[in-house]
Amino acid sequence: MNTKKIVITGGPGTGKSSVLQELSLRGDxxxxxxxRQVTLEAQKQGIAQLFLTDPLLFSKKLLESRRxxxxxxxxxxxxxxxIDRGVHDVLAYMDYAGTSYPPDFTEICKHCRYDVIFVLPPWEDIYVSDNERYENFQQAEVIHxxxxxxxxxxxxxxxxxxIGPVSARVDFMLKYLETEKQW
Known part of the structure; x- marks a missing residue:
């Protein structure tokens, strides 16, 4: 079976995790x-924000996990x-930070092909910074x-x-997938 790989992406704090949780509750x-897991592991080692301290190391760990x-x-x-974010998100964040990356990063992105990319736009009303999300809303818009x-x-x-309630966002995505000829 050829499993369809569907990425849900967007800047930080756009509701991706909530959408994935709803999809999971519906049986997907x-x-x-x-x-967040990579960030928390670094914090256990005394590094508050690995992406800010060593963006290349953080991105290597993240890219490998996403691969x-x-x-x-x-x-x-x-x-x-x-999938909550794809391999391409790593390059986007590196470009945002102005940090160069080795050629194997782009090779992984060429190799890993997804079937659909859903993008959740910035939404200030739901945006929250926390322990792992250090960006402010304006930075989140630029990252987007x-x-x-x-x-x-x-x-x-x-x-x-x-933008809308989680259930409406999920309904939109599922309806899109149902109406696409590739499905």
Missing amino acids: TCFPEIS QQYAGAEKEKAGRVF HFIKSTYIAYGYELVEVP
Whole structure:
């Protein structure tokens, strides 16, 4: 079976985790965001924000974990898997930070191809900073544009999910998937 790999992306604090949680409650297979895990592991080692301290090391760890998620999605028996951020998000954040990265980063992005990219736009009313999310809302908006640009540069057509209640956002996504000929 060719499992469809569906990315849910957007800047920080746009509701991706809430959407994935709702999809999971409805019975879909979902792979969660892993950057918080990488950040928390670094904090246990005394590094408050690994991305700010050593963006290349943080991004290498994140890219490898996301690549493993991609490989895991390919092995899933479900017809589709929703993934909170794809490998391309790593490059977008690196570009946002103005940090160069080795060629293998782009090779991984060329190799890992997703079927649909849903983008959640910045939404100030729900945006919250916390222990792992250090950006303010204006920075989140800029990151959002880097993310969109990165996916477009790799040939993706993005599907923007309207702002609204979580259930309505999920309904929009599922309706989109039902009406697409590729499904």
